[in-house]
Amino acid sequence: MTFLIPATLFLTVASLMVVGGAIFALFLFFPLFLLALVGVLAGTADRMVRRHDPSMNPTRWRPGH
Numbered sequence: 001m002t003f004l005i006p007a008t009l010f011l012t013v014a015s016l017m018v019v020g021g022a023i024f025a026l027f028l029f030f031p032l033f034l035l036a037l038v039g040v041l042a043g044t045a046d047r048m049v050r051r052h053d054p055s056m057n058p059t060r061w062r063p064g065h
Helices: 004-043
Strands: none
Touching: none
């Protein structure tokens, strides 16, 4: 019985440290992830609009235009 109380106390403190570390990592790394994601997305070129690439203009090869 004398071994059970310190072991339970030790396991409780260890589990609280793990949970606290996970919460701290969440608050630390998730904003960094969002900043990196915004930076990557801001660095990509918008290729969905045809005026960025004149070689893909479909009206340029038509006769009479």
